[in-house]
Amino acid sequence: MSDMAGGEETAADGSAAWWGRRAWELLEMVRARAPLVQCITNFVSMDLMANALLAAGASPAMVHSLREIDEFTPRADALCVNVGTLSDGWLPSMRAAAAAAARSTRPWILDPVAVSASEFRMEACLGLVALWPTVIRGNPSEIIALSSACRVRDSKGVDSFHESLDAVESAKSLAQSSGAVVAVSGATDFITDGQKVVAAQNGVAMMQKITATGCAVTALIAAFVAVEPSNPLEATSCALSIFGLAGELGMEMANGPASLRVHMIDSLHGLHEHTVASRVKISLVS
Numbered sequence: 303m304s305d306m307a308g309g310e311e312t313a314a315d316g317s318a319a320w321w322g323r324r325a326w327e328l329l330e331m332v333r334a335r336a337p338l339v340q341c342i343t344n345f346v347s348m349d350l351m352a353n354a355l356l357a358a359g360a361s362p363a364m365v366h367s368l369r370e371i372d373e374f375t376p377r378a379d380a381l382c383v384n385v386g387t388l389s390d391g392w393l394p395s396m397r398a399a400a401a402a403a404a405r406s407t408r409p410w411i412l413d414p415v416a417v418s419a420s421e422f423r424m425e426a427c428l429g430l431v432a433l434w435p436t437v438i439r440g441n442p443s444e445i446i447a448l449s450s451a452c453r454v455r456d457s458k459g460v461d462s463f464h465e466s467l468d469a470v471e472s473a474k475s476l477a478q479s480s481g482a483v484v485a486v487s488g489a490t491d492f493i494t495d496g497q498k499v500v501a502a503q504n505g506v507a508m509m510q511k512i513t514a515t516g517c518a519v520t521a522l523i524a525a526f527v528a529v530e531p532s533n534p535l536e537a538t539s540c541a542l543s544i545f546g547l548a549g550e551l552g553m554e555m556a557n558g559p560a561s562l563r564v565h566m567i568d569s570l571h572g573l574h575e576h577t578v579a580s581r582v583k584i585s586l587v588s
């Protein structure tokens with residue numbers, strides 16, 4: 303709960319203490335409400351994504367058949383669409399679910415994995431961006447590529463070849479053109495609504511050595527936006543920071559990527575108010 307003692311920290315004023323309390327408040331809301339998050343995601347990420355959502359207190363559902371969308375998507379509290387292992391068969395489900403979420407005023411979040419890998423992927427992502435995602439979260443190369451809507455010739459894979467700071471201007475322009483909050487992950491995560499820019503600095507570099515940590519944090523963003531749909535900028539910033547904090551705590555017990563994966567999930571599940579309030583590192587950049 304927000305502690306207004308002192309009186310001066312009543313808004314997103316950029317103070318670390320305010321953000322720490324806000325992150326705890328939203329995590330508590332996720333734990334209390336257990337939002338149902340529908341995930342249409344890649345085969346690599348399904349397990350980590352579902353377990354990260356469960357550890358945070360949300361309720362994951364990997365539902366992707368076109369025959370279930372009209373019935374199921376309006377009942378979900380948020381939708382996460384991830385094009386990591388995109389195929390002709392799944393794209394219609396992604397489009398239908400995004401449209402159904404938008405129609406039922408449910409937040410939906412896009413993860414444009416490796417958007418520059420092929421024209422098929424780029425066209426698919428541009429089509430999905432046109433369906434009004436609430437948030438778009440990608441690594442720097444993905445956000446730069448999607449923002450400029452052209453292929454990045456030096457990167458064809460799912461990993462990023464850019465630093466997140468390089469992508470801030472691209473993120474702002476993508477946010478302005480799409481109407482979505484755009485988040486770029488990295489050593490510092492940057493989150494923007496096209497005007498304000500927020501930085502979230504939790505996390506450890508080893509998280510990049512576990513496949514699908516980015517996919518999992520996108521799903522966590524969906525859970526946070528589900529409980530705070532009126533403020534996707536704050537919800538997205540807090541989700542990224544909470545996930546990074548779980549990585550930091552997990553790293554204290556890990557020997558490498560495989561054990562970090564396990565300890566990160568345990569840490570996400572066990573987060574306490576004092577740890578969140580004192581270790582969340584979020585600030586308003588501009």
Ligand SMILES: Nc1ncnc2c1ncn2[C@@H]1O[C@H](COP(=O)(O)OP(=O)(O)OP(=O)(O)O)[C@@H](O)[C@H]1O
Binds near residue numbers: 462506510513514545
């Ligand atoms: N150098 C770093 N230091 C600290 N945290 C990092 C670093 N790089 C990435 N992270 C964190 O790791 C998580 C995944 O981000 P990343 O940019 O690797 O996503 P991604 O490339 O989409 O991953 P994937 O495609 O494997 O799911 C995020 O929570 C991000 O904050």
Ligand SMILES: Cc1ncsc1CCO
Binds near residue numbers: 415517
């Ligand atoms: C490795 C990989 N390939 C397609 S999706 C995915 C998971 C990380 O995005």
Ligand SMILES: [Mg+2]
Binds near residue numbers: 460
């Ligand atoms: Mg990714």
